[in-house]
Amino acid sequence: MTGKITRRTVTLGIGAAVAAPWIARSAFAASQPILLGVPATSTAAVGAADHGDHINGTAVAVDEINEAGGILGRPLKQVVIDFDPLSPESSKQAIAACIDAKVDAISNPYMLPPLPAMDVSSQYKCPYIHGSANRVSSEAVKADPAKYGHVFLATSAEVNYGWTFPQWLAHAEAKGGWVPKNRKIHIVQEQIAYTQTISKCAQEAIKKDGKFEIARITDIQYPVQDWATVIRELKEVDAGMIIIDHWVAAELAGFAKQFVQDPVPNSLVYLQYGPSQPEFLSLTGPAGNGFCWSTVTGVYADEKGKAFREKYKKRFPGVMGLVYTGFGYDVPYMLKAAWEAVGDPRKFEDVNAWIKANPFRGVCGHYDMNNPYQETLHYPSNGFDDLQVSALDKGQAQYYCQIQDQEHKIIFPDELVETKITPAPWWS
Known part of the structure; x- marks a missing residue:
């Protein structure tokens, strides 16, 4: 063996061809993928733009992660479920479809209202990270952590x-x-x-x-x-x-x-x-x-944010949305950190505990959900509640x-x- 690393194209995620290092990595290619359920619409009358951004941002992260060797020696795959985010019944069906697919986590831009889908997810309790900037969802987590302790609002709320x-x-x-x-x-x-x-x-x-x-x-x-x-x-x-x-x-x-x-x-x-x-x-x-x-969540224009904007626009030319592109990109990396720390994506309880206990810095800023609401802290503070912070590096701007x-x-x-x-x- 000469030590030369060749590259081979594999198909992962939502059909995107990605290049992965090939150093006798047949085990990686053949191993069971870690599944990230992404309930996101491309067909609904309202929400398709935001949700499309979320799918695209997730795809960028999934491809990068797989090119770097995956997670725990396994590829990551995005499983997209189309639904109507304004329909409670459709939202419930989307989460049920994720459970049927035995996903390891759920990443959702938003559902209005959010509670019906959260109720369905409580039967499974894999990490459920969402961007429905809606205080009623995080209040439900605080009121019943035994039921909703797996649900994380990775933005601050609409208030x-x-x-x-x-x-x-x-x-x-x-x-x-x-x-x-x-x-x-x-x-x-x-x-x-x-x-x-x-x-x-x-x-x-x-x-x-x-x-x-x-x-x-x-x-x-x-x-x-x-x-x-x-x-x-x-x-x-x-x-x-x-x-x-x-x-x-x-x-x-x-x-x-x-x-x-x-x-x-x-x-x-x-x-x-x-x-x-x-x-x-x-x-x-x-x-x-x-x-x-x-x-309340969006790609910053700092060095980290600009780097993401540049690669996103290269992958998806045209007008770039600044919100769910970055949110979709950050969530897989947040989960990657948790899965690698725990060592097994199927240990849902341990993974959820790790996400709550460990802040994460992404292209949309600082995610800290270590509070009873499991809601990202908000910057700047204006004195209205305890989920606001007075320093940018302690919350999401x-x-x-x-x-x-x-x-x-x-x-x-x-x-x-x-x-x-x-x-x-x-x-x-």
């Missing part, structure tokens, strides 16, 4: 979208780039529990902060096909700050295109989360410039972006900023 809002406003005003024309805030809120919780927490934080006032709250109902009535009301109130508390990218793109044709002059417009999904920029083009959004020149640029918090807020096209 932080509301609680952090006044901090961002203060930062935008103090750092320059935005001078509020008045101190009024107009909230446009959708009716699902997720957006209602965000609105409630925003109102709570705004009242506590005392620097702005809620001028009006306008209700909308999914699906929103025409924003003309809402825009007329926005112009009537003429608030300096507008919150569109909705999360569906295609509908927010429709809002953005209608708004720029007849805007509320000099108002700062925040579109909650939806613009993070790649279809928003694809649908809006230049009309998306100037709008702001935030996420919620960051705010503004779309500038058809690109997402981080404008808050200071530790992650790429640039400051700039005038929107409808500002004089």
Whole structure:
């Protein structure tokens, strides 16, 4: 034997061909794969963009792990289960399919609502790591750890979208780039529990902060096909700050295109989360410039985050989503660390205990779920609960972006900023 390492192509994951070192590694190639169940949709009317990002980010991690020799001498395989994330019954069926496949762990971007699927998973109790930024899921873990101790919310909860809002406003005003024309805030809120919780927490934080006032709250109902009535009301109130508390990218793109044709002059417009999904920029083009959004989990623009962004874009050209691409990438590496520490992926109880006890640093920041909620700690702290931290390296940052020149640029918090807020096209 000369010592030369040749390479051989094997097919793993979701059909992607990957190269693996071949040094008499027939045992690796023939060994039973470790199975990562990924309930994620590519067909549902809502959620396919985020879920597709999650599948792609997972694929990048799976291929890297296998190229490096796998986990405990075994290849890792992604098992994708298509389902409707807005349907409780479909969500339950997706988890049941993972159990039938005897997966070693589950990685899910989100389900709305999350509890029905969690109930099904409790019959199996493999690690269930999800990104449903929904406090009701982590409250269930705290209330019944015997039933849900295998469930981890690897983001902070949606309550932080509301609680952090006044901090961002203060930062935008103090750092320059935005001078509020008045101190009024107009909230446009959708009716699902997720957006209602965000609105409630925003109102709570705004009242506590005392620097702005809620001028009006306008209700909308999914699906929103025409924003003309809402825009007329926005112009009537003429608030300096507008919150569109909705999360569906295609509908927010429709809002953005209608708004720029007849805007509320000099108002700062925040579109909650939806613009993070790649279809928003694809649908809006230049009309998306100037709008702001935030996420409680997303790929940082630091050295680690930029390296991931570069390789992801090389693998998947086009507009890159900044949220579930990184989330999907981080989860397999988190599990890899746990599986290797425990020595056997089938020791579910030990693996779950290791995940809880050991923080993990990924491309989306610092994951620390060692608390009764098993929810990732949130940065920055604003004093609303014990799951917030005052140091970036102790929690996962919620960051705010503004779309500038058809690109997402981080404008808050200071530790992650790429640039400051700039005038929107409808500002004089």
